[in-house]
Amino acid sequence: MPKKLLITEKPSVAREFAKVLxxxxxxxxxxxxxxxxxxxxxxxxxxxxxxPEKYDxxxxxxxxxxxxxxxxxxxxxxxxxxxxxxxxxxxxxxxEDVDTIYVxxxxxxxxxxxxxxxxxxxxxxxxxxxxxxx
Numbered sequence: 001m002p003k004k005l006l007i008t009e010k011p012s013v014a015r016e017f018a019k020v021l022x023x024x025x026x027x028x029x030x031x032x033x034x035x036x037x038x039x040x041x042x043x044x045x046x047x048x049x050x051x052p053e054k055y056d057x058x059x060x061x062x063x064x065x066x067x068x069x070x071x072x073x074x075x076x077x078x079x080x081x082x083x084x085x086x087x088x089x090x091x092x093x094x095x096e097d098v099d100t101i102y103v104x105x106x107x108x109x110x111x112x113x114x115x116x117x118x119x120x121x122x123x124x125x126x127x128x129x130x131x132x133x134x
Contacts, residue, residue: 002099004101006101006102007039007040007101007102008104009044009111010044013041014040018032025039030088030089031092041089042105042114042118045082046082047120049076055071086118089122090121090122094124
């Protein structure tokens with residue numbers, strides 16, 4: 001049976017969505033799951049831009065002669081302290097039985113950015129992504 005995946009920014013918001021949608025799911029490691037729904041969260045930022053030394057070890061220390069530093073392509077990486085939750089979200093996004101993704105991060109640029117970086121780093125296709133619940 002196909003499932004809908006709802007991604008929030010914080011665990012408390014995920015629990016509130018479950019209440020409002022009357023989803024009586026099972027608590028799992030980093031997400032909730034019912035027959036029709038999987039609800040997970042990003043715990044804030046899971047991915048960040050890489051520091052300059054990831055591009056070139058000589059850029060580890062700031063010097064005027066190396067500024068400005070403008071890479072042709074930006075690099076990103078999982079934040080070590082949130083890597084466990086990143087992997088949970090990644091596995092849920094890539095699950096075969098998930099056919100619709102609801103992005104329910106906080107409204108505004110930062111909430112959108114948090115999810116877009118996760119999407120980018122997981123390589124997930126957009127599936128049937130929706131901005132709002134229908």
